[in-house]
Each structure stands twice: as C-alpha cells, then as structure tokens.
Amino acid sequence: MRISLQEAADKLREAGRIVVTAHVNPDGDALGSSLALYHLLQKLGKTVQVLIDDDIPDAFGFLPGIEVIAKPDEEKYQADLLVLLDVSMDRVGRVIERCPAPILNIDHHITNDEKADYLYLDADRAATAEIVYQLAGALQVVPDKAAATCIYTGMSTDTGNFRYSNTTPFTMRAAADMIEAGAEPHVVSEALEKRSFKEVQDRARAMQTIEVCADGKIAGLYIGNDLYETLDTTEGFIDGVRIIDTVRVAILMKEVEPGKCRVSMRSKGVDVSSIAASFGGGGHIRAAGCTIEEPLAAAKAKLLAAVEKAV
Amino acid sequence: MRISLQEAADKLREAGRIVVTAHVNPDGDALGSSLALYHLLQKLGKTVQVLIDDDIPDAFGFLPGIEVIAKPDEEKYQADLLVLLDVSMDRVGRVIERCPAPILNIDHHITNDEKADYLYLDADRAATAEIVYQLAGALQVVPDKAAATCIYTGMSTDTGNFRYSNTTPFTMRAAADMIEAGAEPHVVSEALEKRSFKEVQDRARAMQTIEVCADGKIAGLYIGNDLYETLDTTEGFIDGVRIIDTVRVAILMKEVEPGKCRVSMRSKGVDVSSIAASFGGGGHIRAAGCTIEEPLAAAKAKLLAAVEKAV
Incomplete structure (x- = not known):
C-alpha cells in the first residue's frame, strides 16, 4: 500500500522497537540511509536494530554508527516495524524471515516491486538518503553530525558526488543543510576515494x-x-x-x-x-x-x- | 581601496564599456567567472570585452561564450572600467597596460595584493564564481542558462567538484540555484573529465x-x-x-x-x-x-x- 511521507513518519512514531535494513551488496546510500535513520530514531527514544545480510565494505568504516550493523543470525528478531530502505522485498536476504513484523518500505527506485505492507516511493529523489532527510523534517528531528554525515554520504554516492544527471537543486540544498549540521565534504570524499x-x-x-x-x-x-x-x-x-x-x-x-x-x-x-x-x-x-x-x-x-x- | 559588494555592483552599473579579465594559466574559476560576468553585463546592455593573456585549455570549450575571449593585441582598449577576476594585479599579463581604465578587482584569494583602485575581496568564498553569483543578485540580473553554467563551472572546479574542505552550505545552495537556472551537473562534469x-x-x-x-x-x-x-x-x-x-x-x-x-x-x-x-x-x-x-x-x-x- 502506497502511503505519504507523513504517514511513513507516523508509522515510525507509533513503533517502539524498529528493525532497519537495506539491500545486500550494500552501497553508500543503503548504509548511509540505514544509519541516518538509526540515529534519528535513537533521538526519538526508539529501540533500533540495523540488520544487513551481507558484509560491509571497509570503505564505509568512517560512517558514524557503522559498528551497530549486524548480520541476521538464527534467532528471531522482535519488532513493531521492519523498515526496508533503498530496496524492494527481494533483495534483503534473510532479514524478512527473521523479523516477522509489518513492513515499511522507503525507496527511490522506480523499479520497486510494491509488495511491502506500506510503501513510500519517490522516484524523483536521487537517493533514498534524500527521503530520510525529508523524514527527519516530518519527524521533527534535527539531524546531528552523525545523522548528517550518513545522509550526506548517501546523497553523495548515489549522485557520483553530485556529478550525475540525477543531481537536482533539491539534492544540493539538502546537502547544504547536512554540511551545516556537521557533515564534512572533504572527510567523506577522502574516505570514499581511498584505495590500497x-x-x-x-x-x-x-x-x-x-x-x-x-x-x-x-x-x-x-x-x-x-x-x-x-x-x-x-x-x-x-x-x-x-x-x-x-x-x-x-x-x-x-x-x-x-x-x-x-x-x-x-x-x-x-x-x-x-x-x-x-x-x-x-x-x-x-x-x-x-x-x-x-x-x-x-x-x-x-x-x-x-x-x-x-x- | 576596499569596497562592498553593492559598491562593486554600482561600479559595473555606472560603466558603459567594460573589459573583463582574469589570471594567466586560466582555470575553471577564472574562465567561468569571466564569462558569467560577461553574460550578466550583456543583459544590462553593456559593451563587454573579455581579454585573457594566455591560451584557453580545450577542456573549457563547452563554456557558453568561450569564443568571445580574446588575447590582448597591440591596440589600446577603450573602457570605462577594467574588471580583474580571481587574480591580483600581477598575474593578468599585458591586459592592464593595454587597457588604461579604473580597475575593479573581485577576488576570493586571501593573498590578494590589494593594489587595485577598487577591491571587493571575500576570502570566505570557495570560488570567485560565488562572488559573481552574489553580484548577479546585487545587479538584480537573473542568470540565464549560459551564465548559470559558467558560475556552476567556477564553483565546481575550485571545490574539486564539491569535495574539498572549502565547500560550504553557501556553495551548495548557490549551485542549487544555478542548476535551477539551467546548469547541468553531468554536462559540466563530463566535459571537465574528458581525456584523450x-x-x-x-x-x-x-x-x-x-x-x-x-x-x-x-x-x-x-x-x-x-x-x-x-x-x-x-x-x-x-x-x-x-x-x-x-x-x-x-x-x-x-x-x-x-x-x-x-x-x-x-x-x-x-x-x-x-x-x-x-x-x-x-x-x-x-x-x-x-x-x-x-x-x-x-x-x-x-x-x-x-x-x-x-x-
């Protein structure tokens, strides 16, 4: 079922225990969006767990909160809401079967399979991180430096560092807000450009x-x-x-x-x-x-x- | 003499014939700022000439108006105002001797020699193109696609495409405005990244x-x-x-x-x-x-x- 941004925010507000996940083979937007939402929900006093059913590339070690991400193990995870970010139902590995909870899917891919219980999809956004930025507004949570760095990273990686044709005025203004909130463009870009x-x-x-x-x-x-x-x-x-x-x-x-x-x-x-x-x-x-x-x-x-x- | 942004705009408004120049060994900010100002002043009905005493790298061939840039030749250039962009008095080659006019210097380098007749210097700006963006506001001229592309290019090149530590919220918001006015991030970045x-x-x-x-x-x-x-x-x-x-x-x-x-x-x-x-x-x-x-x-x-x- 398609829902609005405000309705998605309301779902998050109503839940106490929330599991956040994103696609396997995770990229900067999957990880940045997941960790940004983690930081925002923590500020709201939620119990939040980030599960990703894959290895996390070393390059993202600089993301604040990266150490909280776990792979789902054999146990069942109790939650009031399972949030799928930057992905459809089919690319989250074993997370769905391990976490039997209503599913809120937030995505910017026009190819989304629309199978989630609740779906907020905005294909005009260059990155799911842009939607998390909007969610912060809808939740009335001001991103701190950690959340801002994660949101900035998601936007930066999905736009090829603001070089691709999906880069919009909205992207640039959201990035401006995130820099104001503490994201450091040179720190993020140096971390992402590092090679052995x-x-x-x-x-x-x-x-x-x-x-x-x-x-x-x-x-x-x-x-x-x-x-x-x-x-x-x-x-x-x-x-x-x-x-x-x-x-x-x-x-x-x-x-x-x-x-x-x-x-x-x-x-x-x-x-x-x-x-x-x-x-x-x-x-x-x-x-x-x-x-x-x-x-x-x-x-x-x-x-x-x-x-x-x-x- | 240091002047304000509005005073710099007034100098431009008062002049009928204006020569614009920038530093030798011109980069994206020198060329982008010069051509952006050219487009803005054309809209105000000024007679504008852009002189740069050096060869223009082929990579900047995509900049709208690049064909109007000339090297100073033996003649004297008559002008009411000579505008030096992104440079001090010492790195403009033969332009000053060929164009005996009051000098308005607009720059973001803290190392500016402060020798111009009138100087607007803002070292907090990542690029001189950011100051040209502000000047458009002070002159009440809305940048068209050509001017926006030139301003965007100047900001993009001086910030390593928004990756360096000089990238500020101001930079990102100005870039957003320029994209709205017609600048295309992927066109600019593809042109600048091209290699033989x-x-x-x-x-x-x-x-x-x-x-x-x-x-x-x-x-x-x-x-x-x-x-x-x-x-x-x-x-x-x-x-x-x-x-x-x-x-x-x-x-x-x-x-x-x-x-x-x-x-x-x-x-x-x-x-x-x-x-x-x-x-x-x-x-x-x-x-x-x-x-x-x-x-x-x-x-x-x-x-x-x-x-x-x-x-």
Whole structure:
C-alpha cells in the first residue's frame, strides 16, 4: 500500500522497537540511509536494530554508527516495524524471515516491486538518503553530525558526488543543510576515494590494456580470468574508460570465472540497455550490463559485433 | 581601496564599456567567472570585452561564450572600467597596460595584493564564481542558462567538484540555484573529465611507477625528463597518489627540463608548506610546491630526506 511521507513518519512514531535494513551488496546510500535513520530514531527514544545480510565494505568504516550493523543470525528478531530502505522485498536476504513484523518500505527506485505492507516511493529523489532527510523534517528531528554525515554520504554516492544527471537543486540544498549540521565534504570524499597501494597499481596495469575501435567510438577493458583473480576490485574501472573523449560506448568485460564474462556498459547517447537486453541483461539507456557465458575472446567478439552495429 | 559588494555592483552599473579579465594559466574559476560576468553585463546592455593573456585549455570549450575571449593585441582598449577576476594585479599579463581604465578587482584569494583602485575581496568564498553569483543578485540580473553554467563551472572546479574542505552550505545552495537556472551537473562534469586516449594511457603508465616509502606514509611519482617530454599533461596525477590509504604525504616530482624538478605535495595532516619553503617554495599546510634545481635522482633524495623527517 502506497502511503505519504507523513504517514511513513507516523508509522515510525507509533513503533517502539524498529528493525532497519537495506539491500545486500550494500552501497553508500543503503548504509548511509540505514544509519541516518538509526540515529534519528535513537533521538526519538526508539529501540533500533540495523540488520544487513551481507558484509560491509571497509570503505564505509568512517560512517558514524557503522559498528551497530549486524548480520541476521538464527534467532528471531522482535519488532513493531521492519523498515526496508533503498530496496524492494527481494533483495534483503534473510532479514524478512527473521523479523516477522509489518513492513515499511522507503525507496527511490522506480523499479520497486510494491509488495511491502506500506510503501513510500519517490522516484524523483536521487537517493533514498534524500527521503530520510525529508523524514527527519516530518519527524521533527534535527539531524546531528552523525545523522548528517550518513545522509550526506548517501546523497553523495548515489549522485557520483553530485556529478550525475540525477543531481537536482533539491539534492544540493539538502546537502547544504547536512554540511551545516556537521557533515564534512572533504572527510567523506577522502574516505570514499581511498584505495590500497595494490588497488592503485592494479588499476594502472588494467588501464594500460584499454582497447579502442570504431574510430575511437568504442573503448573497452577486457579482463581475462587470470588477471581477474589477481584483482581486489574493479570498482571505478569503467569510469577510466568512459572519460576518453572520443568514446560513445565504454565497456568493462570481466571473465569472473573461466567461460563466464560479466559486462558493464556506459554510453553517451547510444542505448546500451537494448544491447544488454539482447544478451539477457538490462539497465538504463546510459548504463547497462549483462553476462555472456563464453570465454573472454568469444564473448568480446559477440559483444563488439552488437555494439558496433549500435554506434 | 576596499569596497562592498553593492559598491562593486554600482561600479559595473555606472560603466558603459567594460573589459573583463582574469589570471594567466586560466582555470575553471577564472574562465567561468569571466564569462558569467560577461553574460550578466550583456543583459544590462553593456559593451563587454573579455581579454585573457594566455591560451584557453580545450577542456573549457563547452563554456557558453568561450569564443568571445580574446588575447590582448597591440591596440589600446577603450573602457570605462577594467574588471580583474580571481587574480591580483600581477598575474593578468599585458591586459592592464593595454587597457588604461579604473580597475575593479573581485577576488576570493586571501593573498590578494590589494593594489587595485577598487577591491571587493571575500576570502570566505570557495570560488570567485560565488562572488559573481552574489553580484548577479546585487545587479538584480537573473542568470540565464549560459551564465548559470559558467558560475556552476567556477564553483565546481575550485571545490574539486564539491569535495574539498572549502565547500560550504553557501556553495551548495548557490549551485542549487544555478542548476535551477539551467546548469547541468553531468554536462559540466563530463566535459571537465574528458581525456584523450593518449592521456589515459600516459596516466596509467605513470601510475605504475608510484614508489612508496616510510611504511607507506610517503608515496611519490617521480617523472624524469625523458618521460615528461612524452606527456601531454600531468594534471590530476597527484590525486592518483594521494588516494593511497596509508599515505600522509603524496609527492609529484617532474623533471621539467634536465636538472630542474618541479615538486607538488599534498598531505593529510603533515605541514608540507614548511617542507616546500625549505626549498624556496610555498603553499598551504595540505598543498604546497617548490622547484629543485637538480637532476631527478638528486632532487628526489633531497626531498625525501626532508619529507621523512616531517612524517
């Protein structure tokens, strides 16, 4: 059932014991929104537990309250309300079965499955953290430095640090309020940009293998399984391809296991979601992905044939 | 003579023919501020000329009005007012001698030489573009999309896209207004992030040579003259060093000609300006630079000795 922001705030006010969760493979918005809500609800005197059914990436260690996040264990969690943030019902792992409580879902993804008991969805918001910012207003709780840092981080990560097309005047004004409340842009950005020496070296090594074709309109990084196994992360690699001035489609192909290649594409104009769909994948016009069950060379040839036709 | 923002606006209102200039080696704030003021003054019916005594980097080709910027030639320019933006009297090249008019200086650098006839200085602003934004208010001109894009670009570049510690709530709210007026964050950021394929390859090659010492506290990129001569740019290289998680001092050393090394340092805590000063350079606590008149190996040894003592 769709409800309003104020009704969502009322649900939170009425509950005493609240469990907050977000999607597996948690990102800055999932974690920032969850911890921000935790801090706000603590101020209201609620008993709050944050459960996420996945490992928390080290990069988010700077988020105030990160140490309270737990994985659901075998026990049942008693709560008056289970809050799902930045996610639909299907990507929260075992939290729902461990916590039998009415479900309040707060999300900004237009793809939300609308299966929760209560859903507040606003697809015009760049991040769920923006909705948590609005909830603070509806709950009449002023975010402290901890909550502000978490909200700021959620907005910053989901907008590529205020660089993507989803960045709105609302985003910037909410971020302004959060800086006023204590969030420090340079602290958040330095924490998120940190890389190990090995990661910096790996990335440099990978970037040297970028291949360009179709008069520079297509550029790709094709990482075989041998190389893939030596990498700690490939996060951000595609951005290093995308920035090439002639590029209309940027490709990152990783042979994640022998004979299985995961593909990410970013475009400037070309509809890459339809290319991804032709391989059983999906996404948006400017960002899409798919998996091709072939060794690297064969997967690359098939994909390039499709991309060359599109550009 | 120091004047107020409103007095600066009045000077602009009173003048009919206005020449606008900014510093040599122009960056996004110099160009964005100059062109924004150009657009605003055009709306007031002024005759405006933008002169910059240097080449304009291709990366700024997307700025609306960039084609009106000229280098001063041999002629004298007749004007009622010469406006110096984002600069002191000493870094505008030949513009002052070619344009004998009263000088209005608008700047955010605390190091301003205060030699202009009229000076509006606000060192609390992250960018001169923020002051131009305020001037639009004082002049009662609503920025159009062109002016908004220029102001947004100036703020974005001087704050490292809203990541540096100079980013304030004021910055974010002004940026919000500029997005509302037509500035597009993703268009500006994509334009500024663009690199040639060669630049991407060069950077990857350079990044592979990062050297780490002092238990990872010092990381440096040391570019000999042979390699330096093959590079189109070293812009952003130091950021690739700075992000290493263990690093307290990041170094970029470039042998710009045989026997002459230019050094940039970035720190997290350590005062690098005093290290730079010991080699005749200067800067801020977290960002400083100097030149060492030695071949690469000797310059590196001298610098590392000083940095190791500091960390």
